[in-house]
Amino acid sequence: MLYFALVLLFIAFLFFWQSSRQRKAAGLPGGRIIYTDTGGWNKLEKPLYYAALELTGKPDYLIEKNGQIIPVEVKSGRAPEAPYDSHIFQLASYCLLVEKTYHKRPPYGIIHYEGRDFAVDYTRELEASLLDLLAEMKRDERRKEVPRSHEQASRCKRCGYRDVCDQSLV
Numbered sequence: 001m002l003y004f005a006l007v008l009l010f011i012a013f014l015f016f017w018q019s020s021r022q023r024k025a026a027g028l029p030g031g032r033i034i035y036t037d038t039g040g041w042n043k044l045e046k047p048l049y050y051a052a053l054e055l056t057g058k059p060d061y062l063i064e065k066n067g068q069i070i071p072v073e074v075k076s077g078r079a080p081e082a083p084y085d086s087h088i089f090q091l092a093s094y095c096l097l098v099e100k101t102y103h104k105r106p107p108y109g110i111i112h113y114e115g116r117d118f119a120v121d122y123t124r125e126l127e128a129s130l131l132d133l134l135a136e137m138k139r140d141e142r143r144k145e146v147p148r149s150h151e152q153a154s155r156c157k158r159c160g161y162r163d164v165c166d167q168s169l170v
C-alpha cells in the first residue's frame with residue numbers, strides 16, 4: 001500500500017513538473033496566490049488603447065500601489081489550480097496597455113477568481129510571448145480556417161475557450 005502511495009505521489013510530482021516545464025517553455029509565469037484588499041481597487045471608466053498594435057482593452061480595476069499601477073482582471077467561477085493561459089495573456093495585454101498609457105511598467109497583474117487571487121509577473125518573456133501571439137492573431141485574421149497550433153492536451157485543459165473550440169484535445 002505504501003509502495004502504491006509512493007508511486008502515485010511520484011506520478012503527481014511528474015505531472016506537476018511537466019506542466020510547469022511546459023509553462024516555462026512557453027514563457028508563461030504560473031501565477032502566485034496573494035491576498036488583496038479590494039478597498040483600494042479603482043474601476044476604470046474608459047478602455048485603454050495602444051494605436052501601434054491596434055490593441056484595446058479594459059481591465060476591471062487598477063490598483064495604485066507604491067507609485068505603481070497594477071491591472072486586475074476579475075473572472076467568475078471557481079478558481080482553477082493555476083490561471084488559464086488565455087487569462088494570463090489577457091492580463092498581460094492589460095499590463096502592456098497600462099505601460100503604454102501611463103508610462104509605468106506594472107511589475108505584475110492580478111487575476112481575481114472566486115475566493116482566490118493570483119499575481120502574475122509581467123516579465124519580459126511574457127511580454128515577448130504576448131507580442132508573438134498578437135502578431136500570430138493578426139496573421140490569422142486574414143485566414144478563414146485556423147488549425148490548432150499544438151498537440152498538448154494540458155494546454156486545452158487550462159484553456160478558457162475549450163467549451164466552444166472544435167479542436168480541443170480534451
Ligand code: SF4
Nearest residue numbers: 156159162165167168
Ligand atoms: S481548447 Fe482550442 S483554443 Fe484552447 S488551447 Fe485547445 S485547441 Fe487551442
